[in-house]
Amino acid sequence: MLPIVKGNRIKELDQQFAVSKNITSVDLMEQASDAFSNWFCSNFEDRSLSVYVFCGSGNNGGDGLAIARLLDQKGYSVTVVYFEDVQLCSEDYQSNFNRIPESVTLVKADAWDGEIAEGSIIIDAVFGVGLNRAIGGAIHNIIDLLNSSSAIRLAVDLPTGLPAESVVDGLAFHADFTLTFQFPKLSLLFPEHIKFVGELHLLDIGIDDEFLEKFQGNSFYIRKQDILGRHKSFHRFSHKGDFGRVLLIGGAPGKLGAVSLSSYAALRTGSGLVFCAPEFEEPLEIQFPYEEIMVYQTRANADLSVMDAIGIGPGWGNAIDPDYFLSIMVRFDKPMVIDADALNLLAQNPKLIKYVPENSILTPHLKEFERLVGKMEDHSERIESASLFAVENKVILVLKGAHTLIALPDGRRLFNSSGNQYMATAGSGDVLTGMITSFLGQGYTPENAAICGVYQHGLAGEMASVAKRRGMIASDIIEKIPDTFIDLGIK
Numbered sequence: 001m002l003p004i005v006k007g008n009r010i011k012e013l014d015q016q017f018a019v020s021k022n023i024t025s026v027d028l029m030e031q032a033s034d035a036f037s038n039w040f041c042s043n044f045e046d047r048s049l050s051v052y053v054f055c056g057s058g059n060n061g062g063d064g065l066a067i068a069r070l071l072d073q074k075g076y077s078v079t080v081v082y083f084e085d086v087q088l089c090s091e092d093y094q095s096n097f098n099r100i101p102e103s104v105t106l107v108k109a110d111a112w113d114g115e116i117a118e119g120s121i122i123i124d125a126v127f128g129v130g131l132n133r134a135i136g137g138a139i140h141n142i143i144d145l146l147n148s149s150s151a152i153r154l155a156v157d158l159p160t161g162l163p164a165e166s167v168v169d170g171l172a173f174h175a176d177f178t179l180t181f182q183f184p185k186l187s188l189l190f191p192e193h194i195k196f197v198g199e200l201h202l203l204d205i206g207i208d209d210e211f212l213e214k215f216q217g218n219s220f221y222i223r224k225q226d227i228l229g230r231h232k233s234f235h236r237f238s239h240k241g242d243f244g245r246v247l248l249i250g251g252a253p254g255k256l257g258a259v260s261l262s263s264y265a266a267l268r269t270g271s272g273l274v275f276c277a278p279e280f281e282e283p284l285e286i287q288f289p290y291e292e293i294m295v296y297q298t299r300a301n302a303d304l305s306v307m308d309a310i311g312i313g314p315g316w317g318n319a320i321d322p323d324y325f326l327s328i329m330v331r332f333d334k335p336m337v338i339d340a341d342a343l344n345l346l347a348q349n350p351k352l353i354k355y356v357p358e359n360s361i362l363t364p365h366l367k368e369f370e371r372l373v374g375k376m377e378d379h380s381e382r383i384e385s386a387s388l389f390a391v392e393n394k395v396i397l398v399l400k401g402a403h404t405l406i407a408l409p410d411g412r413r414l415f416n417s418s419g420n421q422y423m424a425t426a427g428s429g430d431v432l433t434g435m436i437t438s439f440l441g442q443g444y445t446p447e448n449a450a451i452c453g454v455y456q457h458g459l460a461g462e463m464a465s466v467a468k469r470r471g472m473i474a475s476d477i478i479e480k481i482p483d484t485f486i487d488l489g490i491k
């Protein structure tokens with residue numbers, strides 16, 4: 001998995017990598033700028049476009065200067081606006097400043113007329129991971145102006161104003177696209193920063209994963225290539241029992257849809273047998289929209305040990321007796337998936353938390369998580385708190401949202417890369433619960449069930465949104481689950 005290296009270690013990483021490859025830091029800057037300009041050319045093919053590059057005084061600005069030169073070579077019409085006298089800038093900035101060809105218009109910010117031609121593209125190379133205070137003065141005014149422009153906005157490495165690991169304080173550049181080098185900087189993954197980051201892309205600048213591992217901390221980014229190896233493979237004589245027997249508990253009168261979505265998602269994820277225990281007086285009379293779902297009674301002494309996995313909570317309602325929930329945890333006593341109303345029940349009865357089976361997977365959205373642990377200031381506090389919760393309670397905490405966080409009981413924090421804004425639709429979370437429960441029931445470790453479930457849920461959402469966009473609904477996500485197996489090459 002890709003390590004998310006901390007901002008304050010990136011300079012050191014840069015230097016050590018350059019030494020190990022026998023190159024200079026300015027060569028590495030060239031590799032980064034080359035990756036940026038290649039991405040630019042393949043996404044903005046029209047060479048008559050005007051490009052404005054805004055350069056700060058450090059190496060982010062140095063990248064901007066190299067990008068300006070490369071885009072000029074490729075035929076775009078390029079203007080560079082810079083802020084600081086060149087002798088006050090970083091060494092690599094200076095060498096790129098000296099390489100700017102005459103065909104690039106070079107203008108100091110205080111002499112710039114503030115005009116940006118219609119249909120232009122803005123590249124923000126003011127500050128990257130070296131930001132060390134809030135933006136002020138002339139830079140503030142220009143970023144403000146750029147944010148109100150109708151031009152397309154691209155950020156180099158980080159939108160100016162975003163600190164690498166914490167939440168923005170004051171003004172920041174609003175990018176439509178952020179092209180970050182090699183690995184995402186942590187703050188690019190915060191929900192508060194979506195409007196600054198826009199579409200996030202990683203650019204490979206040639207630093208291999210093995211080298212990055214030397215700088216790894218506790219945060220990682222889940223990519224497509226991390227998924228295949230976590231899957232079990234089944235052979236052609238596998239029996240439906242091998243694919244697991246799972247039970248979804250939830251669905252009070254009027255809220256049956258949630259648990260039936262979870263159950264259907266479990267079927268589409270590959271479960272051999274899916275049972276559902278709705279919270280009705282006469283559950284056996286319930287008709288599910290999907291005939292493959294069987295009804296199970298969990299009250300009284302029903303044997304739960306025959307189940308390979310249980311997912312509990314979707315649409316369960318708010319009238320559940322905590323002792324009943326406790327009896328389920330005691331009777332089952334294996335890792336289970338806990339979601340929605342079951343999480344609310346835990347929040348209202350904190351004494352129950354110690355009975356949650358070890359390595360269970362809790363899947364709160366941001367509000368459910370705050371109900372569980374209390375109000376939080378921002379996402380950086382939420383990440384710490386989710387990780388602490390996972391470690392202290394020996395559970396896996398899946399904090400849902402853009403770049404869903406999987407906090408593991410050993411302290412690792414994994415951030416998801418798949419999914420998009422169209423997945424914010426009713427029932428999307430119920431689908432995830434069904435998928436994770438299904439993988440658990442197929443014999444995956446809880447860690448792998450959570451990772452595969454979260455990644456493939458996002459991937460199915462991406463696939464479904466191609467045709468449905470904002471009209472996508474939760475069952476569209478379910479219909480695409482089988483395609484995720486094909487896309488990932490899983491049998």
Ligand SMILES: NC(=O)C1=CN([C@@H]2O[C@H](COP(=O)(O)OP(=O)(O)OC[C@H]3O[C@@H](n4cnc5c(N)ncnc54)[C@H](OP(=O)(O)O)[C@@H]3O)[C@@H](O)[C@H]2O)[C@@H](O)CC1
Nearest residue numbers: 029032057058059060127128129130131132133134135157
């Ligand atoms: N492996 C990699 O990742 C690679 C990284 N590379 C690139 O390097 C970037 C990091 O470069 P960096 O360390 O020079 O920091 P950067 O963001 O340019 O800012 C530092 C300058 O800004 C200034 N300054 C800060 N805040 C300020 C404020 N509010 N207001 C005013 N000034 C402020 C600060 O000045 P000072 O504090 O000294 O006054 C200093 O001069 C990284 O994001 C990526 O783009 C690639 O080239 C190659 C591979």
Ligand SMILES: [K+]
Nearest residue numbers: 124127158160
């Ligand atoms: K930037």
